Amino acid sequence: AKEMGSSLERIPEGKGPYSVGCTDLMTGHSIQGSFLRLYYPSQIGTSDEETIWIPNKEYYYGLSDFLNINRTLGGFFFTCNFGSVTCPAKWNAAFKLGEKYPLIIFSHGLGAFRTLYSAICTEMASRGFVVAAVEHRDQSSSATYYLNEKPALGAKGEASELHKEWIYYRKLKAGEDEVALRQQQVQQRADECVRALDLMLDINSGKQIVNVLPLNFNWMLLKDSIDVQKIAVMGHSFGAATTIEALSKNVQFKCGIALDAWMLPLCEEVYPRVRQPLLFINSEKFQWALNILEIKKLNYKDTERKMITIKGTVHQSFPDFTFLTGNIVGKIFGLKGQLNPNTAIDVSNKASLAFLQKHLGLNKDFDQWDSLLEGKGHDVIPGTNIDLPPMPPQSKQ
Numbered sequence: 001a002k003e004m005g006s007s008l009e010r011i012p013e014g015k016g017p018y019s020v021g022c023t024d025l026m027t028g029h030s031i032q033g034s035f036l037r038l039y040y041p042s043q044i045g046t047s048d049e050e051t052i053w054i055p056n057k058e059y060y061y062g063l064s065d066f067l068n069i070n071r072t073l074g075g076f077f078f079t080c081n082f083g084s085v086t087c088p089a090k091w092n093a094a095f096k097l098g099e100k101y102p103l104i105i106f107s108h109g110l111g112a113f114r115t116l117y118s119a120i121c122t123e124m125a126s127r128g129f130v131v132a133a134v135e136h137r138d139q140s141s142s143a144t145y146y147l148n149e150k151p152a153l154g155a156k157g158e159a160s161e162l163h164k165e166w167i168y169y170r171k172l173k174a175g176e177d178e179v180a181l182r183q184q185q186v187q188q189r190a191d192e193c194v195r196a197l198d199l200m201l202d203i204n205s206g207k208q209i210v211n212v213l214p215l216n217f218n219w220m221l222l223k224d225s226i227d228v229q230k231i232a233v234m235g236h237s238f239g240a241a242t243t244i245e246a247l248s249k250n251v252q253f254k255c256g257i258a259l260d261a262w263m264l265p266l267c268e269e270v271y272p273r274v275r276q277p278l279l280f281i282n283s284e285k286f287q288w289a290l291n292i293l294e295i296k297k298l299n300y301k302d303t304e305r306k307m308i309t310i311k312g313t314v315h316q317s318f319p320d321f322t323f324l325t326g327n328i329v330g331k332i333f334g335l336k337g338q339l340n341p342n343t344a345i346d347v348s349n350k351a352s353l354a355f356l357q358k359h360l361g362l363n364k365d366f367d368q369w370d371s372l373l374e375g376k377g378h379d380v381i382p383g384t385n386i387d388l389p390p391m392p393p394q395s396k397q
């Protein structure tokens with residue numbers, strides 16, 4: 001009975017030595033504020049509450065919009081199948097003190113939101129990273145919200161009521177130029193990643209921050225907890241394009257990891273401005289010549305670029321849904337590839353860890369997976385799996 005209806009499958013736990021905590025942070029009362037889900041090394045036994053994977057029903061309505069299904073139907077479908085899914089991290093567990101951790105800013109894909117990549121984020125946190133998964137407010141998320149102070153219409157309370165303002169996925173209008181919209185959105189997304197970085201650096205410096213979400217998490221414990229020389233940015237698909245744009249905006253991002261990069265939102269002008277090391281991890285199916293050709297334009301001689309393809313994987317092998325459906329339904333909806341989803345995410349995470357050790361200068365044992373970066377391993381090949389026409393001799397860079 002592993003098919004839909006009883007998602008017996010679970011999102012895989014982190015395999016590293018640290019136990020993982022999770023909490024949410026929203027600053028400001030407007031769209032300009034930050035909204036992120038934090039995954040972090042936690043003190044064991046300080047929380048036995050599991051984290052709710054999709055915390056508000058409005059996310060189901062947004063997903064229904066994104067998938068072009070009726071909200072009532074979709075809401076029912078999602079609630080039945082995913083309403084009780086938890087992600088393998090302890091909700092509001094106390095932050096583990098005594099170490100400085102490297103930081104990853106994570107950017108979700110089109111139609112996703114901050115909670116849907118918890119297998120990747122909890123794995124990285126279990127290996128000793130602090131991971132801030134931002135929720136973008138560019139209308140590329142299925143849904144997101146901010147809390148504004150304006151009392152809701154007809155509210156009686158004198159004290160300003162906090163009212164959730166929901167922003168839903170913006171569909172393309174008939175005849176609308178998608179490239180222009182995505183180019184505009186990727187700029188906002190990259191700015192939101194930089195803002196999240198600045199917020200985490202403020203917290204690291206001990207600055208008092210106001211979390212407008214009613215959560216009892218002690219942010220002061222994060223003072224001096226981030227190794228500010230070891231900061232990376234990472235994302236899936238539209239979030240990978242965001243990663244590249246964010247690298248060009250802020251050199252505090254020392255390297256980037258692009259999972260199934262969708263290059264359409266990027267302008268060629270940004271490519272020479274990305275000098276940091278970049279790892280491309282591609283699924284087998286999400287590859288086409290024009291996209292790969294754009295990626296190859298980032299190949300500057302004095303920059304470090306790596307690309308691997310994981311065999312038997314699809315675009316949805318990176319977000320969490322790939323763990324939560326039975327094999328048959330999963331393959332029909334393109335949520336699973338031929339390769340076991342746990343194996344697929346394991347390969348992606350280990351290659352990521354090896355790359356991060358190399359380019360953030362970590363002194364862990366992640367170099368044991370360096371061979372994956374060379375495309376050596378049972379489930380990986382180096383570079384891309386599509387053959388390209390020979391590259392025209394590139395003009396001098």
Ligand SMILES: CCN(CC)CCN(C[C@]12C[C@](c3ccc(C(F)(F)F)cc3)(C1)C2)C(=O)Cn1c(SCc2ccc(F)cc2)nc(=O)c2c1C=CC2
Pocket residue numbers: 063066067068108109110111112116236237238239262315316319321333334335
């Ligand atoms: C028909 C809609 N049409 C809109 C443009 C295309 C829809 N689509 C393919 C989909 C997402 C799919 C999906 C999800 C989730 C279930 C569920 F049932 F399990 F929930 C089912 C079916 C439908 C596979 C993609 O957009 C693929 N994609 C994605 S998918 C990111 C995502 C979104 C929602 C999630 F819940 C999890 C992950 N992120 C990107 O940055 C980019 C692309 C394409 C180019 C850039």
